[in-house]
Amino acid sequence: MYVLGIETSCDETGVAVYHRELGLLSHRLYSQVKLHAPYGGIVPELASRDHIRRLLPLIRETLNAAGLSLTRLDGIAYTAGPGLIGALLVGASVGHSLAWSLGIPVVAIHHMEGHLLAPLLDTDKLQPPFVALLISGGHTQLIQVKELGDYQVLGESVDDAVGEAFDKVAKMLGLGYPGGPELEKLARQGDPERFRFPRPMTDRPGLDFSFSGLKTFTLNTLAATRGTPQDKADIARAFQDAVADTLAIKCRRALRQTHIGKLVAAGGVCANQAIRNRLNTVAERENAELFLPRHEFCTDNGAMIAFAGSLRLSAGQRAGAAIQARARWNLEDLPPIDHRSGLPPRAGGAECCSGDAKTERKK
Ligand code: KG4
Ligand code: ZN
Numbered sequence: 333m334y335v336l337g338i339e340t341s342c343d344e345t346g347v348a349v350y351h352r353e354l355g356l357l358s359h360r361l362y363s364q365v366k367l368h369a370p371y372g373g374i375v376p377e378l379a380s381r382d383h384i385r386r387l388l389p390l391i392r393e394t395l396n397a398a399g400l401s402l403t404r405l406d407g408i409a410y411t412a413g414p415g416l417i418g419a420l421l422v423g424a425s426v427g428h429s430l431a432w433s434l435g436i437p438v439v440a441i442h443h444m445e446g447h448l449l450a451p452l453l454d455t456d457k458l459q460p461p462f463v464a465l466l467i468s469g470g471h472t473q474l475i476q477v478k479e480l481g482d483y484q485v486l487g488e489s490v491d492d493a494v495g496e497a498f499d500k501v502a503k504m505l506g507l508g509y510p511g512g513p514e515l516e517k518l519a520r521q522g523d524p525e526r527f528r529f530p531r532p533m534t535d536r537p538g539l540d541f542s543f544s545g546l547k548t549f550t551l552n553t554l555a556a557t558r559g560t561p562q563d564k565a566d567i568a569r570a571f572q573d574a575v576a577d578t579l580a581i582k583c584r585r586a587l588r589q590t591h592i593g594k595l596v597a598a599g600g601v602c603a604n605q606a607i608r609n610r611l612n613t614v615a616e617r618e619n620a621e622l623f624l625p626r627h628e629f630c631t632d633n634g635a636m637i638a639f640a641g642s643l644r645l646s647a648g649q650r651a652g653a654a655i656q657a658r659a660r661w662n663l664e665d666l667p668p669i670d671h672r673s674g675l676p677p678r679a680g681g682a683e684c685c686s687g688d689a690k691t692e693r694k695k
Pocket of ligand 1: 496604
């Protein structure tokens with residue numbers, strides 16, 4: 333089954349073709365970084381317009397790279413949420429229109445499920461149950477994955493997402509957008525001994541996170557220095573270490589609480605090498621296996637959507653005729669993916685993202 337994946341939830345246009353037996357056949361990404369950089373952040377209307385400009389040529393390019401014509405496709409998967417509503421509508425309407433014209437099924441994919449399943453693009457050794465840490469620009473969540481598609485939120489950020497905190501602190505330090513990768517670069521020159529920042533919400537039980545206080549702490553620390561390049565690098569280092577430690581402490585807690593020996597970490601912030609290393613150390617100490625996506629599949633991409641779509645389409649799930657896009661969407665509301673069935677979906681399965689949006693906090 334050749335599945336075309338379309339990702340347009342934020343500021344990257346991502347397209348990929350995935351085949352269950354043959355694997356990932358091609359993937360292409362168009363980043364809007366240059367478009368938004370002068371504004372210091374994403375301008376939603378510009379993002380939507382650029383997805384409109386880029387998506388069809390990118391689909392053509394991705395199919396060419398896979399050596400496929402449109403008519404060879406067996407299904408289409410698009411990101412239906414959570415994300416910027418105008419941006420989502422571009423991928424959703426193109427996905428539905430293409431599927432309709434080709435007479436093939438289409439499925440609406442949850443962006444964070446895409447992230448969560450991304451490590452599976454490179455390994456078949458990862459089987460549920462596992463604990464997943466999702467860290468992106470809009471989300472910070474610890475999830476217990478009982479079965480593929482069966483997700484329980486164990487904890488999440490009560491304010492800023494980690495990626496958001498990275499981006500805001502980067503801005504404070506005078507770095508460009510997107511801030512996360514720039515901050516990581518600067519932190520490499522920082523002295524780890526000079527400042528020690530708090531590890532928020534680790535002194536009390538629970539698996540929730542909070543990063544807005546850490547942001548304020550960072551701002552106050554910066555204000556108390558002369559703001560030299562070395563001051564900034566030391567602050568970037570202290571901030572990154574505090575985040576990495578906090579995430580690691582909560583992951584350790586989640587592994588112990590659930591008695592699960594497998595940890596997945598995914599989402600854009602997982603591209604951060606210091607965080608990857610810290611999670612690796614925790615996993616080793618807890619005798620747990622760690623699964624991380626390769627770097628290019630940490631941040632937004634079409635491959636993870638094509639992959640999640642391939643699983644859901646193979647399980648017989650299909651979206652109805654209505655185009656679906658939702659700014660907020662709770663991962664817990666997804667129907668499970670029943671690999672074995674390959675049969676038409678149970679009631680509810682077909683409309684895998686119908687119904688009212690519930691309580692997704694961010695993005
Ligand atoms: O998953 P993603 O591409 O988009 C969302 O779903 O939000 O994540 C983007 C976020 C941004 O906040 C970006 O600054 C952050 O991931 N990020 C990083 C790094 N690379 C991307 N944060 C820290 N270190 C990085 N190397
Ligand atoms: Zn994302």
